[in-house]
Amino acid sequence: MSEYILEMRNITKEFPGVKALDNVNLQVKKGEIHALIGENGAGKTTLMNVLSGVYPYGTYTGDIIYNGEICTFKDISQSEQKGIVIIHQEMALIPYLSIAENIFLGNETAKNGIINWNECINRTRQLLEKVGLDENPNTLITNLGVGKQQLVEIAKALSKNVQLLILDEPTSALNEQDSQKLLNLIKTLKERGVTSIMISHKLHEILSIADRITILRDGKTVETLDCHSSEITEDRVIKGMVGRELVDRFPKRENVKIGDVIFEIRNWNAYHEQSSERKVVDNVNIKVRAGEVVGIAGLVGSGRTELAMSVFGRSYGKNISGEVYKNGKKINTSTVASAIKNGIAYLSEDRKKYGLVLIGNVKDNVVLTSLDKVSKNSVIDENKEIVVAENTVKRLNVKCTSILQKTMNLSGGNQQKVILGKWIFTDSDIYILDEPTRGIDVGAKYEVYKIINDLVSRGKGVILISSELPEILGMCDRIYVMSEGKIKGEFDREQATQEKIIKLVI
Amino acid sequence: MNTIRRLLKENTREYGMIIALIVIVLLFQLITGGVLLKPLNVTNIVLQNSYILILAIGMLPVILIGKFDLSVGSVAGFVGAVAAILVVKYNMPFLPVFLIGLIIGALVGAWQGLWIAYANIPAFIVTLSSMLIFRGFTIAVLDGRSIGPFTDTFQALSSSFLPDIFSGGVLHFTTIILGIIGCIAVILITIRSRAEKLRYGFEVNPPSLEIAKTALICFGILLLTYFFAAYKGIPTVMVLVLALIILYSFITNMTVIGRRLYALGGNERAAALSGIKTKLLTFISFVNLGVLSALAGMIFAARLNAGTPKAGNGFELDAIAACFIGGASSSGGIGTVTGAIIGALIMGVMNNGMSILGISIDWQQSIKGLVLLLAVAFDLYTKSRE
Numbered sequence: 034m035s036e037y038i039l040e041m042r043n044i045t046k047e048f049p050g051v052k053a054l055d056n057v058n059l060q061v062k063k064g065e066i067h068a069l070i071g072e073n074g075a076g077k078t079t080l081m082n083v084l085s086g087v088y089p090y091g092t093y094t095g096d097i098i099y100n101g102e103i104c105t106f107k108d109i110s111q112s113e114q115k116g117i118v119i120i121h122q123e124m125a126l127i128p129y130l131s132i133a134e135n136i137f138l139g140n141e142t143a144k145n146g147i148i149n150w151n152e153c154i155n156r157t158r159q160l161l162e163k164v165g166l167d168e169n170p171n172t173l174i175t176n177l178g179v180g181k182q183q184l185v186e187i188a189k190a191l192s193k194n195v196q197l198l199i200l201d202e203p204t205s206a207l208n209e210q211d212s213q214k215l216l217n218l219i220k221t222l223k224e225r226g227v228t229s230i231m232i233s234h235k236l237h238e239i240l241s242i243a244d245r246i247t248i249l250r251d252g253k254t255v256e257t258l259d260c261h262s263s264e265i266t267e268d269r270v271i272k273g274m275v276g277r278e279l280v281d282r283f284p285k286r287e288n289v290k291i292g293d294v295i296f297e298i299r300n301w302n303a304y305h306e307q308s309s310e311r312k313v314v315d316n317v318n319i320k321v322r323a324g325e326v327v328g329i330a331g332l333v334g335s336g337r338t339e340l341a342m343s344v345f346g347r348s349y350g351k352n353i354s355g356e357v358y359k360n361g362k363k364i365n366t367s368t369v370a371s372a373i374k375n376g377i378a379y380l381s382e383d384r385k386k387y388g389l390v391l392i393g394n395v396k397d398n399v400v401l402t403s404l405d406k407v408s409k410n411s412v413i414d415e416n417k418e419i420v421v422a423e424n425t426v427k428r429l430n431v432k433c434t435s436i437l438q439k440t441m442n443l444s445g446g447n448q449q450k451v452i453l454g455k456w457i458f459t460d461s462d463i464y465i466l467d468e469p470t471r472g473i474d475v476g477a478k479y480e481v482y483k484i485i486n487d488l489v490s491r492g493k494g495v496i497l498i499s500s501e502l503p504e505i506l507g508m509c510d511r512i513y514v515m516s517e518g519k520i521k522g523e524f525d526r527e528q529a530t531q532e533k534i535i536k537l538v539i
Numbered sequence: 540m541n542t543i544r545r546l547l548k549e550n551t552r553e554y555g556m557i558i559a560l561i562v563i564v565l566l567f568q569l570i571t572g573g574v575l576l577k578p579l580n581v582t583n584i585v586l587q588n589s590y591i592l593i594l595a596i597g598m599l600p601v602i603l604i605g606k607f608d609l610s611v612g613s614v615a616g617f618v619g620a621v622a623a624i625l626v627v628k629y630n631m632p633f634l635p636v637f638l639i640g641l642i643i644g645a646l647v648g649a650w651q652g653l654w655i656a657y658a659n660i661p662a663f664i665v666t667l668s669s670m671l672i673f674r675g676f677t678i679a680v681l682d683g684r685s686i687g688p689f690t691d692t693f694q695a696l697s698s699s700f701l702p703d704i705f706s707g708g709v710l711h712f713t714t715i716i717l718g719i720i721g722c723i724a725v726i727l728i729t730i731r732s733r734a735e736k737l738r739y740g741f742e743v744n745p746p747s748l749e750i751a752k753t754a755l756i757c758f759g760i761l762l763l764t765y766f767f768a769a770y771k772g773i774p775t776v777m778v779l780v781l782a783l784i785i786l787y788s789f790i791t792n793m794t795v796i797g798r799r800l801y802a803l804g805g806n807e808r809a810a811a812l813s814g815i816k817t818k819l820l821t822f823i824s825f826v827n828l829g830v831l832s833a834l835a836g837m838i839f840a841a842r843l844n845a846g847t848p849k850a851g852n853g854f855e856l857d858a859i860a861a862c863f864i865g866g867a868s869s870s871g872g873i874g875t876v877t878g879a880i881i882g883a884l885i886m887g888v889m890n891n892g893m894s895i896l897g898i899s900i901d902w903q904q905s906i907k908g909l910v911l912l913l914a915v916a917f918d919l920y921t922k923s924r925e
Contacts (some may be wrong), residue, residue, distance in 0.1 A: 392872045392873060
């Protein structure tokens, strides 16, 4: 028997107008952790969907050989029978069902359609123990944090006697701690003989656990690297992904003069929306100067997003108190409309949920916050709109078929550029960017950084919220560290180091 | 040729709807042996469907924001009943009754809007509740009986025609003049928007195509003009409906508030974070629908020449179905006024055609239900091919 548990040979998959996969080859050894990486749109997820039967046999060309036999999966249930389980990027748990119900959903411990709950709970307990999750099987999913939900997903996979586990960006929504826990779990599973394929953008995670890495670019296999034999560094991997060496991951900011303080948040407090006795933002004071990029480092849940959203029109939180100053004058930000009018822009960390009208086209999204600029007496001048949208697309290098393309069909990076374009057209003065590069690829990240540089070079102030320390260190002039709703420290660019920040973060 | 193919491809939905309507009209014209398109019957179709058209126009913004309203039939019935009582029992003249009716509609809309927008109660629940409440009110104020007849001025709301300037001719002269004015307006608007586009340096369709398209539209207008002119002229209520179609198309397509409706339905949170007052917009949409429901209710009462306890039964479903047949999305963010109108007309023509053929009401219901399903299925199919 061959050493490979899975071989995908010459896989080609076409969608109307695009060749998503072009003769892709992937070989996964039994018992290894195999990372699949590439820029967004490189075809990673498509390849995994081909493997798991989401795209049934016959809709692609090429062969899938699993455990020595050619597979012809018609749907997911057939691949699951063979022990191939995929955990999607967007988790597929039902919020108002319990852990046990979710784990055995579609695979119930039932006889003649009648569920044996004791058996179900008992087996759930065993599974939860395996994944190291100490929760009651009857707990509702909605009451778990994302990190724990991800563990439930894995427990669910284990319940199906998984041999080949596919994880599509499993840590993208998790904080460092939960991520580490998950990665350890994947290693433990490996010791038990489970093979894993992991898709991720987080290179340091991949390098810490993967045995081999296959890189895809533009729907083609670029190379497969062995993490044990040769000197594999992040830069080496990035080179494979983008096809060129990215000399500097952060574009240089030149000739930007940092001016006076233009924006100030004073004594800001906010409480949790559901449990109103929990303080999520605790007496925060922040200053931003003209032409300055101010970073807020911290984990998910440290109060960063809550701070930003409560300042931006009280979009989050209860019993909010505090003052906001712009150019030394107190301003009103109690509604989103007044915040926008006072020159504040907020780019949400969840672009699909809070940022874009996905069924709307590029043009409509770009002008959404400043319809008054393209209208007269409330009547929209469509021609003006088109000019604005075309200019935005050109200036920010948005890749779209036309400004009439629906934003749901754009890649993550281009979606983010559309939202940035919207706020740039609004001509705000303070840009609060909440995880602007989450889930977008290295090339697009670079372009987002260039846009940030362009903003500050025009004298705007930028607040950059991010969980990625290299990004914070690479982009910010000054850094606040947030934890448990409080500002725990403040560093200038020169003083800041990864170690200093991490100490305060946790 | 390529341009035509591209235009067809980009507008499969809109053109598909219009073609479907034309096919249905021709089909019934054929099997009714030409009765369907007799001038008298064309006028009838308009009169029979005017209130559904108005309700569909009002329903569309509500559907655009991802909600719907089950109460419009009951509200229409209630306002019709109140109007009947005011006119018949209290001898009030037309105008105050008409205004009181509209105000009641606005208040009902505000009541529902408050619960839906500000108390966050699902529209399904709130409007289901209103549907029951106002049906109850209707029966209560009428004491379970019909009240009528209306005065002539009130009846005129649904049965009058535009006066003829030169009476006595074979064709209705005012109507013809209006038809010609309509054509000229279409031509002028086309020329203007083309010039505007050229001024911005945008791509425009080749002149031949533009001329053909405009000619086709004008031909349609003139054909309709002929149908009305050959009978008694344009019904007053049709002028009202046309004005509403133009007004609401304008609002949804060209104005800031219209664009915000689409954004709200497309993604409520994103719209809110873009500074759109989502609650207020939801509230306004329901008030607007309340007013139009009242208008529809009074037109229907005038047509029946009485306020009756059952008036408006099932109108809500016709109005909602019209929007969906016309391509609106049940989850919000997609839909057009013209689509809703075409949807309503498709159902109206089918009702009328089937009545001419002597198909009973029960079968008409079933067939309409099937048409709704097929229309939406076709819609999803074309969308999935995109």
